[in-house]
Amino acid sequence: MKGIFPKAIMVALLGASLTTPLQAHAYQEPTDYVHMKTENMTVYSAYGAKIAASEKQGTYSVKANIVNNRQPLEVEIFKNGQSGVLKQMVKKGVMEPVAYRDEGDRVVATIHNNAELKFAYPVQIYFHDIANSTYSSYITALAERGIVQGRTSDNFGVNDSLTRAQFSALLARAFSFQQEQTKQFKDVDAKKSWFGGHVGALHSLGIINGKAPNTFDPNGKITRQQAILMLGRTLDAVDFVPEEYDTLPYQDSNAFQGELLRYTQTLYGIGALDYNTNLLPNQYITRGQFAKMLALSLEAAGRL
Template sequence: MKKLFQTTIIVAVWGTLISFPIEASAYEEPTHYVHMKTENMTVYSAYGATINATEKNGIYSIKANIVNNRQPLEVVIFKNGQSSVLQQVLKKGMEPVAYRDEGDRVVAIIHNNAELKFVQPEQLYFRDLAKTTTSFYIQTLAERGIIRGRTPDNFGVNDSLTRAQFSALLVRAFSFQQEPTKQFSDINQKTSWYGGHVGALHALGIIHGKTPTIFDPNGKITRQQAILMLGRTLDAVDFVQEDKEDKSILPFEDSHTFQGELLRHIETLYTIGALDDNTNLNPNQYITRGQFAKMLAVTLQAAGRL
């Protein structure tokens, strides 16, 4: 049931970072898709977009008339021996892009017009990962640029996440396009670093405010809230569960308290391996940065974005 993360690990560029094992399977090109090809790239749209794709000096540029958080593009780029990571080129610097590695090529999902480039990942060493079971997932996300440490040498494994931090992580991980949000009086769109992240998730129905007008960006995220928002994210990207194994038997002694939407998302996340076989799920406990790194990494891979 839980085959997503095998115990075998692949040594990355400098031998200090690790990545998910690549499954040996041939890439299947989408059918009935609009597409455009360049020498090393093919861009697909399932929504009838008009696509303009070019590649020059190692930068892969994609523009389309239809591309947003509900109508993304799929971009296939041959690696040609590249051992680095794919990122987006922005005016303010480099940002992550959601993609999976198929061995000889990468398959990226983009929700906005983008310029993509292979870059060497930052060499990171977090001293507080030595005794944690989530170090594998943290290092994998850090290599992609999705997650960052509290300091250059400290990740903050057991620290909690705020609602603002959680929103930014989720948007960054799935490469959602940031959107403005005006309904929350405690978010300043001009000065807040997280306003566009909250706006994207709110528009998709993934995150809600504490009240219709208050978001509470500094409030902490519980395990239940993290599960709900990860599950809603899978719904938003049209995730289809391929594992037909019975999901109704959960190992948690407190599972009798789960119902409705929460129960559905717990079953999905447990089946894909994002939740551990603990005695209790403890939904009302604050989730730690280390715990969420595992949940996020497994969810990304299940959705074909890592």
């Protein structure tokens, strides 16, 4: 699915040359789309939304009558001398990541809720444990956007595992999905759990399921196979279509079928999976491994 805007280049951001696939953004170049322009911003919708957009003193406000995780808006903002990381203000003094790609003179963001956007100084990264890691550039790129955080201010925990709650929050935050509360899972408190809205957003899109119909298991760990499935479903949800499905080099992937095979081929094709003899699908995924998978999935979808 071809986007309205040209393909983004990620090399400078990640600090390494990356093979970039054909990108599929949130919108086709439609025959009838609506848009709203201000001095430095254009907001696009392929869904017939009524858009109200304004900008004042470096704050870009966007409101629409149809904005959700299945019908987002694409926002083009020309920098005109502004620098830093684009973020969205969720309440006074609190800013969160927004999915966007940097095209030099402008950024193109995908938003799933009404938003106030603003450029902010990037987070300074001091993770000592990523200095010699092959995942360093991906962790840094995500951390500068505020998508990932360290275990402490100077330790990322590159080899630590991820829980289902942590994974849900990272994935929803990275793609800036609108949070949705869910009442289906008895072990997810809609009012008190910090991850409830993220789980609800992913569950509503068919990206993540519970361990049982009424149990989410937020403290359970994520395997590599589960991460592949959920990232693949996420790419489907944002209409990414790969150019082709690559042949897998892994000896332990011969029995893969259906969506697991297709998503593994997709992620391997965009470079998100390490090249090893075995994929080790049942091994718990590390924070470093997932950072690479997430960064390259975002880039493939035109959101980093």
